[in-house]
Amino acid sequence: MAHGAGGKATAALIEGLLVPAFASPALDELADAGALAVDGAQLALTTDSFVVKPIRFPGGSIGELAVNGTVNDLAVAGARPLALTLSLILEEGLDTGVLRAEVDAIASAARAAGVEIVAGDTKVVERGHADQLYICTTGVGRRDPRARLSPAALRPGDRVLVSGPIGEHGTAIMLARGEFDLGATVESDTRPLWPAVDALLDAAGPGLRCLRDATRGGVASVLNELARASGVALLVHERAVPVNPVVTGAAELLGIDPMHVANEGVFVAVVAAEQAGAALAALRGAGDGETFARAAEIGEVKTEPPALVLVETAFGGKRVMDQLVGDPLPRIC
Amino acid sequence: MTATVAARRRVRARVDGTVQGVGFRPYVHRLARELGLGGSVGNDERGVVVEVEGEQAAVAAFLARLPAEAPPLAQVEEVRVHELPARGERLFAIVKSARKGAAAALVVPDAATCDACLAELRDPADRRYRYPFVNCTNCGPRFTIVRDVPYDRPRTTMAGFAMCPACQAEYDDPADRRFHAQPNACPQCGPQARLIGADARPREDAVAAAGRLLAGGEIVAVKGIGGYHLACRADDARAVAELRARKRREDRPFALLAADLGAAATLISIGDAERALLTAPARPIVLAPRRAHAPVAAAVAPGVRELGVMLPYSPLHHLLAADAGGPLVLTSGNVSDEPIAFADDDALARLAPIADAFLVHDRPIRTRTDDSVVRAVGGQPLTLRRSRGHVPASSRLPRPAARPLLACGAELKSTFCLARGGRAWVGHHIGDLRNAATLAAYRDGVTHFERLFAVRPELIAHDLHPDYLSTAYAHERAERDGIELLAVQHHHAHLAACLAEHGERGTAVGAIYDGAGLGPDGTVWGGELLVGDLRGYARAGSLWPVRLPGGDRAAYEPWRMACAWLVALGDGAGDAATGAGAADADPPPLPPQLAGRVEPRAWAAVARMAASGFAAPVTTSMGRLFDAVAALCGLRTHCTYEGQAAIELEAAADAAEHDAYPLPVTVDGRLDARATIAAVAADVRAGVATGIVSARFHRAVAHATARGCARAASVAGSELVVLSGGVFQNRLLLELTRAQLSALGLRPLVPRRLPPGDGGIAYGQAAVAAATDA
Ligand SMILES: [Fe+3]
Ligand SMILES: [Mg+2]
Ligand SMILES: [Zn+2]
Ligand SMILES: [Zn+2]
Incomplete structure (x- = not known):
């Protein structure tokens, strides 16, 4: 079953099985977090499970991912993360040193993201029934009144921004898993995104149309979801997309497109053309002024062809960038 | 007197095939009158219906000549005859189409200029002398100008041209060659050619001026029937190199336009099959062995032994080929892998950086069509595009x-x-x-x-x-x-x-060899022995599975497949189920032929992918086996166009070599090419020439294929063996395999009118x- 790679198969599973079963207007939006109002307080709620191999990788570990993944789902829904709950599933016999390191990673990531861990649970399962350590986190955030985010808001002419160089998390994991030596290292980009979202909301206000966390399936998946949800075309300028050379090299070796590679600290934003310049400047200066310095405008919203994402290549040709069903399968016959 | 009445016969003949919009009704009219028959002819939704009545002998003659003398563009597939009582009809008429229900094949392919139109084109006394758009019912544009049905002038891109009285008279006369010829035109009323980016000299028309520019070494974009081409003199090395650079096309061969059969014969060897293909109304690009002293620059077709040549397919191309004074490169009007340009604005914008001048015209192209490509194998056509x-x-x-x-x-x-x-x-x-x-x-x-x-x-x-x-x-x-x-x-x-x-x-056995197609087991198929019919199939065998490191990337980097096959060789402990070598074995050393062309670090990483299967799906691709051998020979490590390594490997084969490498077929139908790869590697190490290695490899694949097919055929109880898939575009492999199969008493079947490829x-x-x- 190819349902884990964040592509079309996952989308089919979610839209075909899960959404109908739990019918709710919040779920129909298929955003990264659900919205709800509690006695007038505008809240956002999200939950995520983390399964990664290896659990420690260059630039991070599963504990850090478990915090950042969930706070980022809140952030791209336009909500300031407030608190998390934490559930640990441990494989019997897990090394206590490993566990301690992950608990420390969770604690420091939560501090960095400005959230509290307010509840938790731990289960131990028989050896072989889990692979070392799984983590589930649930996050609650306060929806920011400046945020009016929806793919339905996309208009021809809007600009597409990306918050930094793409493909680093997935590349770090793949290189670690395949034990490749490329003569250079690449680290996961796992990081909290709220500071960047905060800066964008300030600079663009209602001109900020939509945000998406480019996790599994990479930037390509997110853009395709947006194009399909809004019925517009998205045109990406290949040369404008920030990619570090190590990522490009690894992607060439493995025969994948960096646009399909997972990120854990990169979002895609669609901004009205008039606000695009200010938004990009604010994004680049967000946080410590370095983390998002390589944010870039990578494309724009068009009308034709509807619901498709196109990439303009260096030669000026336009190619279709689609979402894969699962792992990339060869097509050259 | 009663004898005469009894001799009268009336029949209804229903004619199926390509018989509409090709001058079939006027043809029937002429034939019936010539034989003194009464009756009528008309179109319906399925084809043409004729009723004729007259002397027994005349009716018989009519039925015999009806399919045999049909107009050039007609294709009569079937004539069904139905006897009717005679009713004494003596006059013959064309009746109006009674069409209800679904339309049939009203729209026909574009056809090359016929001899009658060509004679007018070259006759200074004719009103269509040097008119680049002369056509008639037997020739000219069709499919590319049709906007809608029924096929009538207002629903073609000729809609904007009103016929002058002379053209209209031709169009209305059932006895005329231009009766209902929808694109009928002349210099007074029809499309006009125009040169952009350069000036014509006094008393020189646009085509003549373009011909002069080409003769002078310039690159001209030419609007044809199905799209824009880029042209330059094929014997001008500087012009050809310039065209390659501007088009960003590194090695893929260029097609050529020869003015006539005589000129084509200086470029390629022309047998009966090639002559028939070159002069057919379709006017495809014909691939054939190049002549030793063909007057073309080396850069026209590097690394291959064939040239692709076509003869003029429109009056404009007849004029241009003659005026340019030598063979022309006539390649698709595009940059790199973009589609050929056909809309005027788009063509002018996209081709401006490439062409020195444009030869255009004002008849719009509705549907882009590329040139068809064929080659003769065993005296029969093999359609490649x-x-x-x-x-x-x-x-x-x-x-x-x-x-x-x-x-x-x-x-x-x-x-x-x-x-x-x-x-x-x-x-x-x-x-x-x-x-x-x-x-x-x-x-x-x-x-x-x-x-x-x-x-x-x-x-x-x-x-x-x-x-x-x-x-x-x-x-x-x-x-x-x-x-x-x-x-x-x-x-x-x-x-x-x-x-x-x-x-x-x-039911037939099929050896289906190509680059990649998804199998029902989720692996990447491409070297398959199937047993099946139109309804279903079973896999009777395949190439030994290996890994495809980096997926599609490997199709452009043949060295990866060399690596994957060497890994599969491993220490002999490879696994046919997973395609992996022994996972913990040391990576194979970088072969000396690849040193300096493949980075050792990349080689090690790809070897690791091939051993572990990481980012390397299981494949039985035959196309990729050819890549592996081409790379092991040091012939090609990186491709600039798809299939290049295999094409160059075929071109390198030494025809005088008759040995074959081992390629055992296992009891479960696996073509275990590990033995072949080992033999290739050993020969290359021993300094055996690439031409010998290539020939031995081709023969190994042909022999093993024939053996595998023979076994499957005896189990299936069928002697029919289909050879298809893109790999069988390889003429050498196809001919060797067919010969082997025939020698084993099997009946090889090859696609002819549709491509063996995708x-x-x-x-x-x-x-x-x-x-x-x-
Ligand atoms: Fe195929
Ligand atoms: Mg998530
Ligand atoms: Zn004609
Ligand atoms: Zn006229």
């Missing part, structure tokens, strides 16, 4: 479709196919659907054909591959219009296409869908 001149002629389905259907094809050399009943319309070569403009042309092409041939699909066939954009289109249509879907396995479609083309309904997939899917939907 089916487009201009062949589309939209219909093909038969041996098992008729119960419901109208659409088959969506593959992805890279994509075509589509519509079918209704026993008739299938395969669309023009569309190309790589990943290109946005090509995808738009595909979508437009499908709906255009649905309108032209009145097919409303109730069933859609597509490939198993989930990521082909043709599969995505199938799903989109199915969802939008509520149509049922059928997934057809890629290699079964290749097999079925060949069977259907030859009208075979029975251009034939849509038709195969349609054949399978029709057969299973009964």
Whole structure:
């Protein structure tokens, strides 16, 4: 079953099985977090499970991912993360040193993201029934009144921004898993995104149309979801997309497109053309002024062809960038 | 007197095939009158219906001559005769079309200038002397100018040209060669050629000026029938090099235009089959062995032994080829892998950086069509690309479709196919659907054909591959219009296409060799021995599975397959189920032939991928085995166009070498090419020439294929063996394999009118869908 790679198969599973079963207007939006109002307080709620191999990788570990993944789902829904709950599933016999390191990673990531861990649970399962350590986190955030985010808001002419160089998390994991030596290292980009979202909301206000966390399936998946949800075309300028050379090299070796590679600290934003310049400047200066310095405008919203994402290549040709069903399968016959 | 009455005979003849819009009714009219017959001729939705009455002998003569002397563009597939009582009719008339129900094949392919029009073109006394758009019922543009049906001038791109009285008179006269010739035109009323970017000299027309520029070494963009070409003198090394640089086309061979058969004969060896192909109304590019002293620059076709040559297919090209004074490169008007330009504004914008001047005209092109490409194998045509001149002629389905259907094809050399009943319309070569403009042309092409041939699909066939954009289109249509879907396995479609083309309904063995097609087991197939028919198939064997490191990347970097095969060789502990070598074995050392061309670090990483299977799916691809051998020889490590390594490996083969490498076929039908690779590596190490290695390798594959097929055939109880898939574009492999099969008493069957490559997939899917939907 190819349902884990964040592509079309996952989308089919979610839209075909899960959404109908739990019918709710919040779920129909298929955003990264659900919205709800509690006695007038505008809240956002999200939950995520983390399964990664290896659990420690260059630039991070599963504990850090478990915090950042969930706070980022809140952030791209336009909500300031407030608190998390934490559930640990441990494989019997897990090394206590490993566990301690992950608990420390969770604690420091939560501090960095400005959230509290307010509840938790731990289960131990028989050896072989889990692979070392799984983590589930649930996050609650306060929806920011400046945020009016929806793919339905996309208009021809809007600009597409990306918050930094793409493909680093997935590349770090793949290189670690395949034990490749490329003569250079690449680290996961796992990081909290709220500071960047905060800066964008300030600079663009209602001109900020939509945000998406480019996790599994990479930037390509997110853009395709947006194009399909809004019925517009998205045109990406290949040369404008920030990619570090190590990522490009690894992607060439493995025969994948960096646009399909997972990120854990990169979002895609669609901004009205008039606000695009200010938004990009604010994004680049967000946080410590370095983390998002390589944010870039990578494309724009068009009308034709509807619901498709196109990439303009260096030669000026336009190619279709689609979402894969699962792992990339060869097509050259 | 009663004897005379009894001798009178009346028949109704129903003529099926390509018989509308090709001057068939006036032809019948002339023939009936010549024989002194009464009766009538008319079109209906299925074809032409004739009734004739007269002397017994005259009616018999009429029926004999009717198919034999049909106009050049007509294709009579069947004449069914029905006896009627004589009623004494003595006059013959053309009756108006009574059309109800679905339209049949009214739109026919574009056809090369006929001899009569050519004579007018060259006759200074004729009113169409040097008129680049002369045509008649027997020739000229058709499919490329049709906007809608019924096929009448207002629904073609000739709509904007009102006929002058002289042209109108021809058009209205049933005895005239131009009776109902929709694109009929002359210099007074028809399209005009124009030169952009340079000036014509006094008393020089636009075509003559373009010819002069070409003769002077310049690059001219030329608007033809199906799109824009880029032209330059083929014998001008500087012009050819300049064209390659501007077009960003590194090595892929350029096609050539020769003024006539004599000029073509200086370029390629022309046998009877080549002559027939070169001069056919379709005027395809014909691939044939190049002559030793062919007057063309080396850069026209580097690394190959053939040249692709076509003869002029329109009056404009006749004039231009003559005026340019030597063979021309005539290559698609595009940059790199973009589709050929055909809309004027787009062409001017895209080709401006490439062309020094433009030879254009004001007759719009409705549908882009590329040049068709063929080659003769064993005296018979083998179609490599089916487009201009062949589309939209219909093909038969041996098992008729119960419901109208659409088959969506593959992805890279994509075509589509519509079918209704026993008739299938395969669309023009569309190309790589990943290109946005090509995808738009595909979508437009499908709906255009649905309108032209009145097919409303109730069933859609597509490939198993989930990521082909043709599969995505199938799903989109199915969802939008509520149509049922059928997934057809890629290699079964290749097999079925060949069977259907030859009208075979029975079971056959198929050796289907190509680059990649998804198997039902989720692995990447491409070297398959199948047993099957139009309805179903079973896998009877395959190439030994190895890993495809980096997926499609490997198709452009043959060295990766050399690495994967060496890993599979390993210490002999490889596993046919997973395609992996021994995972903990040391990576194979970088072969000396690849040193300096492949980075040792990349080699080590790819070896690791091949051993572990990480980012390296299991494949039985025959195309990639050819790549591996080409790389091991040091012939090619990186490709600049798809299939380059295999093409160059074939070109290198030494015809005088008759040995073959071992290639055992295991009891479960695996072609264990590990032994072959080991032998190749040993020969290369020993300094054996590449030509010898290539020949021994080709022979090994041919022998093993024949042995594998023979075994499968005896189990299946069939002597029919289909050879198809893109790898069989390889003439040497195809001829060797056919000879082997024939020697074993088997009957080899090869696709002829549809490509063995993925251009034939849509038709195969349609054949399978029709057969299973009964
Ligand atoms: Fe194929
Ligand atoms: Mg998530
Ligand atoms: Zn003619
Ligand atoms: Zn006229």
